[in-house]
Amino acid sequence: MMRLILLLVPAIVSAQSPASDRTALMTRMRDAALTYADHLQDFLCTELMTRSADQSGSGKHYKLLETQELELGYITHQEHYRLLKVNGKTTDLDKRVKQGYWKPGGEFGSALRSIFDPKSAAQFEWDHEESSAGTRSCVFRYRVAAATRAYIIQADADHVGMALRGSVTADCDTGEVTHIVTETEPASVKRGTQDVAIGMQLDLRYGPVPIGSNTFLLPQDAIEIGIFGKTLTKAEIKFQQYRKYDSNSNIVFDDGSLPAK
Numbered sequence: 001m002m003r004l005i006l007l008l009v010p011a012i013v014s015a016q017s018p019a020s021d022r023t024a025l026m027t028r029m030r031d032a033a034l035t036y037a038d039h040l041q042d043f044l045c046t047e048l049m050t051r052s053a054d055q056s057g058s059g060k061h062y063k064l065l066e067t068q069e070l071e072l073g074y075i076t077h078q079e080h081y082r083l084l085k086v087n088g089k090t091t092d093l094d095k096r097v098k099q100g101y102w103k104p105g106g107e108f109g110s111a112l113r114s115i116f117d118p119k120s121a122a123q124f125e126w127d128h129e130e131s132s133a134g135t136r137s138c139v140f141r142y143r144v145a146a147a148t149r150a151y152i153i154q155a156d157a158d159h160v161g162m163a164l165r166g167s168v169t170a171d172c173d174t175g176e177v178t179h180i181v182t183e184t185e186p187a188s189v190k191r192g193t194q195d196v197a198i199g200m201q202l203d204l205r206y207g208p209v210p211i212g213s214n215t216f217l218l219p220q221d222a223i224e225i226g227i228f229g230k231t232l233t234k235a236e237i238k239f240q241q242y243r244k245y246d247s248n249s250n251i252v253f254d255d256g257s258l259p260a261k
Contacts, residue, residue, distance in 0.1 A: 022126055025138060028175025029168070033116035036217075037109040042075045042245040043211050045218075050236045053101055057230035065098040065233075073253060074108055075245055080253035081105075102226025102233040107204055107219045111180055115142060115168060120150035127167060136172040137179075141165075151184065155198050155228065158189045162199070176217055180204045199227035209242045218242060 047070040052062040069085040086096035115122055127139040142165065144150050149161035166182035182202045188195040207220040219239045226233045 025170070025172065025175060026124060026140070029140075029170045029177060030116045030175075032170075032175045033112040033177055036112055037077050040074060040077070040108070040216060040218075041211065041214070042073075044074075044243050044245050045072050045239050046070070046241040047072045047081075048238045048240065049104075051098070051101065052234050052236075053098075054232040054234070055230060057232060059225075059232055062232070062234055065101060066096060068097070071253075072239070073245060077109075079105065079108055082253045101231070102228065102235075104222070104224040104226070104235045104237065107222055107237075107239075111182070111202060111204055112177060114151045114164065115144065115180070115182070117150060120144045120148050122150075122164075129172065130169075137169050138172040139167055139169045141167050146185070146187070151200075153184070153187075153198055153200060155189050155196075160187055160189060160198060162187055166202075176206075178206050178217070196229045197227055201225040201227075211242050212244050 047068075049068045049070065051065040051068070053065055054060070054062045066087050067085075068083060071082040071084055073080040073082070083093050083097075084090070086093050089096060114120060122142045122144045124140045124142045127141050130137050130139065144164040146161045146163035151162045151164050153160050153162055163185040164182050165185060166180065168177050168181075169179035170177045180202065181204075182200075184199040184201075186197065187199060188197050190196070202222065202224050204222040204224075205220050206217045208215050209218040209220075221239065222235075222237045224235045224237070226235075
């Protein structure tokens with residue numbers, strides 16, 4: 001007797017795939033991105049950041065500003081930070097941080113929202129598929145127009161809506177975004193009679209992280225660059241030691257907040 005075996009094979013999404021397959025994948029990606037924060041529980045993690053600056057604007061002459069160790073709390077869908085060490089020291093922390101340089105933030109969801117929020121009206125274009133460790137990843141290129149004001153840079157008193165472009169990499173089956181590369185398109189602010197360039201670049205990777213009995217897709221590392229005139233400020237970040245937030249902890253973050261218990 002002949003046996004019939006049903007093989008469940010995920011649909012392959014490629015440049016030759018029907019447009020409907022890529023549209024369905026984009027729907028999964030958008031749904032996963034817009035509900036990303038809803039699936040996260042409150043947690044703490046350690047953020048290790050190295051900041052450096054290049055005054056030449058070339059990106060070839062970075063000099064160390066400082067290293068920082070922070071406790072990051074993600075509580076009721078908001079990020080809170082507490083500075084623990086600067087250059088390995090625990091005293092006079094504010095004095096050890098070089099002021100006047102760009103500071104990063106918002107890796108836990110806002111980067112996704114700026115791309116996938118319907119108000120951003122992002123334009124997506126299929127790029128390619130790649131495989132690693134048995135996982136298929138689909139890569140799209142995208143652009144968000146400045147007029148949507150989906151991403152705003154604050155430079156002193158100026159709030160400038162920026163156009164974004166870059167790529168998003170997602171699991172071809174689940175639609176979960178695992179890698180974002182983005183940069184702002186050229187823009188400037190007036191300082192006296194001169195136009196001063198402003199902008200940002202981001203390379204952010206996500207990975208599975210166990211917290212308690214659940215596993216979440218969370219930031220692993222990021223490289224972020226802020227641009228102001230000829231000054232480039234680079235932040236190289238690693239997120240480590242993810243753990244559950246204990247509501248009985250008396251943690252006061254640097255913004256003065258004490259999470260509700």
